[in-house]
Amino acid sequence: GGAGSGMMNEDTWEWDGKSWIRFNGAGPEGRSGFAMVYDSKRKKTVLYGGTNKGQKYVDTWEYNATGWKKIEVQGGPGVRLAAGYAYDSKRGMMILFGGLTLPGMSGETWGWDGTVWTKLAETGPAPRAMGYMAYDKERDRIVLFGGRLGWPNDANDTWEWDGKQWMEIKVQ
Template sequence: MTGGALRASDLFVNVGVICLNFGVTCVFGGLTTRIWIDLTRLMILRQSFSRGFIIGTCCSIALLVASNVAIAQSTPTWTQLSPANSPPARSYLAMTYDPVSGKIIMFGGFDGRRYLNDTWAFDGTTWTHLHTRGLPLARAAAQMAYDAVTQKVVLFGGFNGRNYLGDTWLFDGNTSQWIRVRPAHSPTPVTGPMLFTDPNGHVDVYGGFDGQFYQYSMWQWTGTDWNQLNLPALPFARGLAAVGVNASTGRAVLFGGLADINPVNTWVYNGTTWTEKFPATQPLWVYAGSAAFDANLNAVVLFGGGSGGIDQDTTWKWSSSNWTQVLTTQSPPAREGAGMVYDPLLGHVIVFGGQNDEVPLGDTWELLP
């Protein structure tokens, strides 16, 4: 780690040369690249970047895809909140909404010096530090989601500076306590997995990075064990993708991330099948972007993310078949690794933390219609 903050390269190390078998050549010294990935949809030749980011001994390519940007007709705005109390600044935290407690729950992350294992709850007005017993190990780039079947929040994965983690923890909103579970089966220990609540109410986990490989498997939490799903198709293996679930349709939308092959694609999951979509417009490629459903826009919203070492501050929405950029009257500072959740009691999307140019953030924002 450098600069006192967390890079994606600190979470994803020991990766071999990216896309050697897919027509991508990485050359250090100005990070000049020649890219031929999926020529039917992408051709960028001799694209030079002023700055890249390093993963182990290689580089990850910022796929700068030119597109005609369609602008949403609505004019929502991001508004910074001023809670009476807030968690310390951090990035790559885990955050989700817990219907049992009626609050947003946030855990862990990296504050620029240390991996964290504190738990906080946000009620729309203030953040409260929950002094729970038996905390999970400190970590960053874990993920968590609410399991509607068992009515518990599920936490999985992450990285603590030394190890990739594969332990499973449940948060009980009734008692505000963590419970360590030891399932008979479990996904591979990874950092940057994608966790979400599927249309059946279960928590599913897909992908992540295990220190050598991006994972290409999907598991479902049964309440006592992880069950690997045998699906007809899966998104390309990746980690740190943005995933949000449309509460109206129950469908999960996945975009971007870090991968060994082209991650500039959109996938939709209906509970049984992943389907790749080919929208006319799409966001710039990002990793560690934040996604959540917004009932006001009736769409999954994507905000921020890193792209070749440059953090983004744009807002997009996915509506059935296309991405549309949402021009807000103001926006949070650019960031990656933030937490973003829709709070149905507040009726707004909430964003907390992340990092801008490797500086951890501790601000709270809401997206107003």
Template sequence: MNADWIQLETPDSPSPRANTAITYDEVLRNVVLFGGFSASHGGHSDTWKFDGANWTEVHPIQRPTERATNNLRWCPCREQLVVVTGVKFSPTGGHHPITGQRVWSEHNLGDTWIFDGENWQELRQSQYPNYVHQASATDFQSGRVIVFGGIVAGPKTVIGVFVPRDRRESPLVDDTWIFDGGVWRQLHLVTRPTHRQFAAMSSHPGERGVLLFGGHGGEGKPHLLDDTWIFDGENWQELHPSTSPSPREEACMTYDSMNGQVVLFGGRGDSEYLGDTWVLVLDE
């Protein structure tokens, strides 16, 4: 199979950044991008749409505060997009003595916002998954957004980039939350993945629920994980494939509907960034 990346020259586009939320709007049929972080600017709070050829900035009356997050998901129950919390960076006024980069403090925001294609609306609730670095995906079978794991919020000083938090600073969690378009609900399950952050999670439309792989955590001293789990909307079940990707965190994973398989790429291993590609096919 031959493949080529094509760089698009667009008249307008979001400014350079990383740790940006992006997903596909199933109703409006376009890609939506929100926020992100750059070492020179800090957090962003702008919203953009991409129609396959051009970017257009949206200027809603209200919007989430500037943040870095990858938890923007399509919620079928509501037929809108939902962004789950995020991290705000504030300048400390200092600079790194060697690199000269600005030093930022990191704070969890702990909020939920809905985007209808034109405007953002905050959902104020007493209970929600108030963590950072959690995994999330859309469960097309139940029409809900699933969130798992993460680390309890707490201030941390960083230098222009995301860094893994140590469990000695803030505890990792093994909580499962579901969002049905109206409220968050935590499930108290006996069988579930161990505590972790930076896990990969993907929907599996037409099959069953969502899949989760790896992350940084485990019981006791945190370490990189290589386990595979499936969530059917009510319960977690660990899968035991004969071959698996190596232990890793921060990998990306998505569902390939054309070929009926889940694709996992890259991530970070013990001492290096990874560039390998894996597919997972579930047998009925």
């Protein structure tokens, strides 16, 4: 992923604790706007979606020490660019929220367990893109902060996902 000289790179780099090493095998096409998390239970990096020069990807890829593998999946979130995402280590699931659907935005919550994409919720935070998400292991919650509700409206709210539903957290 990433852009260099206006082009999307298809590079994959690994950090061994001391230096960066380029992986030379085949993988997904270069893209931006994708979701990517590390699945610590299965020891794989999961990549979903993205875009490049008008092409919208709705594919799921996994990467481990041997390389990239495209996962053939029926169904799933569809086009999602700049979605919020985090890995829920208790449930062993990548959680994806919102994102640009082109032409609009989504307020859906989806989960990837390594086999299937499952729609987990259609209600919760307002539809948005670029929300920041992280898993709070101590409290067993995924926390979502902010995001873009539509130009020029940015969200300044905090929500938590408990594995079943979203709850807005009022911050003082």
